[in-house]
Amino acid sequence: MPEHRAIPDTPLFDRDGSILGYELNKMAMALSQAVNRDAFRADEEAYLDRFGLSAAQKRAVLARDWHEMVRLGGNLFFILKIAAVDPTPITQIGAAQAGMSHDDFLYQRLGKQRNG
Incomplete structure (x- = not known):
């Protein structure tokens, strides 16, 4: 990351973050549909496997580690869809x-x- 864009201890959601978090954000956005929320509630691991999340992303979602999800490329607006399922x-x-x-x-x- 260029020095002028670095904010200490703050994950930056830029192009690189978007690429890193594509599968995570796609999965979270799919929770907008009731059928996907039901599938997520029924078997979170199986639901996450459908989207090809990395092992670290999967662990972060299962642990509801919000900070780690963002660090791994999760966009907060999409991550909030996961939070809404719990709530x-x-x-x-x-x-x-x-x-x-x-x-x-x-x-x-x-x-x-x-x-x-």
């Missing part, structure tokens, strides 16, 4: 991207009161 709050994904606990993220980034 996972977008603030939880934001916390993962920031390397923070969900509670800390809500408090520090959004000014919410801490739980407990």
Whole structure:
């Protein structure tokens, strides 16, 4: 990556990221259709295998490792389709991207009161 475009600890979704994450993003976008959401819920591994994800991408999806999915070329707009199946709050994904606990993220980034 050219030095002038590097942002420390921030995966950049550019042409290279798009190529790297093509299968991951195609799989996630397919979750827009109810039949695919049903297939994903029924057998996640089999569903992921249909799209030819890399082993690392597959592990990231199965673990719901949002930061790793983005690092492996996932576009956040497509990754959110995976989150919608569970459903996972977008603030939880934001916390993962920031390397923070969900509670800390809500408090520090959004000014919410801490739980407990």
